[in-house]
Amino acid sequence: MKKKVLFFSPHAVHDRSAMAGHQTFNFYLKSFANDSDFEISYVILHKNDFDYKTMHLQFNGCKDFSIRIPLFIRIYNFFHYNKGLKNLLSWYNPIYYFVSPLLLLNFIYAAKKIKNHYTPDVIVLEWTEMLFIYPQLRKIFPNSKFVSSEHDVTFIAIERKASLRMVKFAMAKKFKDLELSLLKNMNLVLLHNYLDAERLKQFDIQSEKLLVISPFYSNHLAIYKQKKYTNNILFYGAMGRPENIQAVSWFISNVFEPYQLYDKFTFTVVGAKGELLKNRYNYIPNLHFTGFVEDPSNYFEESLCMVAPIFQGAGIKVKVIEGMRAALPVLTTKIGMEGISATNGISFFLCDEPYQYYNVLLALLLNVNLAKSVGSNAMKLINQDFSFENSYKEYKQKILSLINSH
Structure with missing residues (x-):
């Protein structure tokens, strides 16, 4: 029987994605999608734009539980990310510096709809933004294993912004504490370099929960x-x-x-x-x-x-x-x-x-x-x-081990 893996991502990805992080997620998602051991599904909040349509077409063999973002949320998100709302709301909750509260609610809504007819063995939270919906997802899918794919350890970047007075130190401290507490609840944390792994070990995150995978990169010098x-x-x-x-x-x-x-x-x-x-x-x-x-x-x-x-x-x-x-x-x-x-x-x-x-x-x-x-x-x-092909093999084995540890 195929193992069911559900990905939550704030970004649509495909072969033509420009951003490096998008290309990394695209590579590993493709690898799982092409692997006969798995049944892959994903949730994206989208605007029915080129990126989403291209992803939907490219991953047509996967289950797509994505939701189109209503216009009023897109308008709110513009003000949230571009007009300083994120700075104001981050005093109430530090996660809002990175992700709109309305987007989080929509992901939770999507998860509740999925629950009625689909139970994943493993849920992968792609990028730190998705880590923040873990408490609600745990209630919705109590028997699933959870993986956080940390493209970078985000509190490091927030602390550096605080040192440059781009954000307040108090907010950076709250964000750090929250990110670390959520990571400790993960069954597996994916990282892109060993330095980040060593950092997390210093905060009592067990080494057996950490897996370093290679980011995807293009070879621009064939010969x-x-x-x-x-x-x-x-x-x-x-x-x-x-x-x-x-x-x-x-x-x-x-x-x-x-x-x-x-x-x-x-x-x-x-x-x-x-x-x-x-x-x-x-x-x-x-x-x-x-x-x-x-x-x-x-x-x-x-x-x-x-x-x-x-x-x-x-x-x-x-x-x-x-x-x-x-x-x-x-x-x-x-x-x-x-x-x-x-x-x-x-x-x-x-x-x-x-x-x-x-x-x-x-x-x-x-x-x-x-x-x-x-x-x-x-x-x-x-x-x-840096071999992302070998990294996928390790990633796959970790996922299978999590499922078999039920």
Whole structure:
């Protein structure tokens, strides 16, 4: 008999999803859906848009218990996420900083409808947002096993925002306590790097409940011999994300422009929605914003290095993995390299200050063998440490073990 696994996710995913986290969920969901040992179902709250329709078509062999979001909730959500309501409501309940209360209620409504004709063996709560409906889901499905798929340990990112005075410390503390208490109730917690696993162990979350799986990443360098080290500096990432806007703006304002690197390099930003910064910095020569690129392989194959000056967020950065896998020397911060066991100067370059970026970039330009050496070491490290195919096998076995432990 097939094992029933039900996924709750705040996001629709499919093969053309742009976000790294979406691609990771898409890979593992596809793996389960194509596995004859499982019967897979999912719940998405959707707007009947392209992403949902594409997901529904792609996963047509799965049970779809998704619910269309009513217009009034979509209007409320706009104000919640964009007009500061989340900051106000988070004082009442810290989970509202990340997820709208009306969305949570709709997920619970969907679960109650499912209960009447479907009982899953395992429920996977994809992303931290879904962790917050666990108490209600436990009442609805008392005999199911629960898995939290933590794409990153979210309270780490909240604490960093608090240190930058972007949120209040009191709210960050409440959020941390709540996230940890819910994780302790999980039968299994999925993480994307061993550093997060070690962090959770410090808060008395049992190691046998923790499983580190590889995030999905694209291979942008099919043939290593095709790699060309030019004078192009690459940044790769969706430019609708605040951390990417901050990273690119910081690099241009603190490194590329003041050090006049445009005389020696080109700087190419590959990623959708870059119009804001493109217009802001249109006076700087040799600065290019490509917008969305269907296949960015050429940029990875023909760049000198990748820069990723990331100063906020938590969890592993897939853009860094993809750069390293493409044999690019990656210049990034401690936060940018978090969760990757690379060695400074050997398989990446640690750069927290503008002058460090400047010095490393000049060294790479003057010594292409240095770029080749660090890039080669980086590629070997990623091939060794990150195999999402092997991760699925471990993930599957953990799920089967949970079910068999009834």
